Amino acid sequence: MVTLYITSTTPYAGKSALCVGLGRRFQKDGYRIGYMRPLTTAKTCIGECVVDEEAGSMQQLLGLADSASAIWPVSLDSVAVEGILRGEERDYVAVVKSAFAQVSRNKDIVLLEGGSRSSQGLAIGLAADLIAEMVDARVLVVAKYDVPAVVVLDDLLADKARLGKRMLGVVLNGVERNRLDYVRQLVVPFLAKRDIPTLAVMPMERVFSSVSIRELADALQGDIICRPDLAGELVENLMVGAMSVDTALTYFRHKLNKAVITGGDRPDIQLAALETSTRCLILTGNLRPNPLIINRAEESGVAILMSKHDTMTTVQIAEQTMSRTRFHQEKKVERFQRMLADTMDFDMLYQSLGLPTKQG
Template sequence: MAVLYIVSTEAYSGKTGLCLSLGLELLERGFKIGYMKPVGTLPGIVNDKIVDLDAYYILKHLGIEENLEDVSPISLTRKFMHAHLRGEECDCSSVIKKAFDRISKGKDIMLLENGADVNEGRFINAAAFQIAGELNASALFIARFRSELVVDDILAARDLMGDRFLGLVLNQVPSSQRETVDMIIPYLKKKGITTYGILPQDKTLMSVTVGEIADHLNGTILTATEKTNELVENFMVGAMGQEKALRFFQRTANKAVITGGDRADVQLAALETPTKALILTGNMQPSPIVMARAEDLGIPMILVDLDTLHAVEKTDELVGRVRIHQAQKVERFRELVRSNINVDGIIADLGL
């Protein structure tokens, strides 16, 4: 049996998407696969139990039926961490190993996913490099491209993982930076690092749902409440007259428009263009006419208790910090993996 550990040095780098996409590809090729997130970092409640929500989502999409407590045996909740710091220590490596042994029986390959960072969980002896040693896992590192300095993260991860380091996937590469990446890959090859693929920056994968926007802004959805899973790719600010606003909004599709709750003229202009949501600032209720029009068109209006400037700042925080928990994103990530990742090379290097 092979064990592949998807790791990174930061959150939102694409670990869950890569793990799920590789899992679907391996299933399609006839492999019996298992999945585990040894240290859960996105705790939630499912069936009255604390589970990692990323792990729960992957299990559902891969059709794997396992005890959720085995799939993610350690949850880094504040309660757990504080107990450990007070001296109420658990033998975490033993807990993880026993859970792994139970769910890996009969599998050709186990896919493992680490939390935000390869060092996360080090104080409980459950960092990625420690678990990889315990479970005889090979580490596939996924790095989110930001600049040439991504090389530092890759080399640091390789040094930390040591012989467990299998190779690299570079993610979210803008087309404008492809020339830079074409210099980085040969450099890494000279350092003994295999690159299995380069995933381009993609608007669908960087988008955020209407529901996520409302949650992040602590807002209330006033209309079209059934459209919370609609994906927003762009944000625009409406602070001009109606005629200029209409021309301005026509330039961009799949957008959310941020404007004052009292700006009925701007709101109506936005509703007549390809808009996914309206974010109404100042905690001012929109006019009944605008609400009726938004309801007819099926466009959610989100009322927030923020001024426009702070609403813009808060939405900026969401860009690039979203999870792959929507069917559209899963399918898109899988398309990118099929087109850009050497899955056969990964399989061969794992000895499968």
């Protein structure tokens, strides 16, 4: 059995996407896979079981049959953290070992999804290097390339120092297309000279930072009053309609697949937005739009979401939701799998893991 631990240098770097993409590729190649997220901090409820929301999505996306308690064994919520600070003892290492024994049973490959950085969990003995040693895992690090190159390099070199020979390599994710040549010609060779192979350089795709209209509605605690059947559609951009109607149409044409946030009392701006590539109108102030707007939106296939908040608050909440997008929509999964097939060096990955490539 092979164990691959996937961690990252920053939060929201693409670990979950990589777990799904690799997991499905392994399954396609005929391997039986398991998955575990040893340490979680974001929780929700499924039935009576308190679980990690992202890990719950992973269970569905990968068709996992293992129990929830095995897939996400340790949750560091505020109560658990306070207990640690007070000196209350719990053997978290033993909990993870027991859970791993369950998820690895009759599996060829087990994917472990780590925290937002390799040091997460150090306080309870569950940092990336400690877990990797415990379960004899190789470690793949995801680095989101949205900061200066020197920051990315420093983070990866620090991980290499922590993980040593267990660090299999790195995936550079979210690289702006005008920086791809720079990364391939300069960053990748620099890392290679320091024994950090690059398995993939993945370009930035707006769809991966998109959210569904339903997710925006949930975050804003708003109602979808027009075309609720489009709640699953993805929004890739946010625009604020606070300008004069003379400039609105030109402004809205700059971005595609967007949500336009504007006051519920601005039918002129709303009509301009409906003339462009708009997925959703978010109307602020809890003001119901003119029936003309609703009819036009129905015809154009545009959802209308009412927000009880003012425009500034609505923008803040929507931007925060976009920045913390989750990876569970099938459209994202399919697009990521295609990109992974184009960019990942699977020969290097399989060789590093000691796996023969199968044709599934």
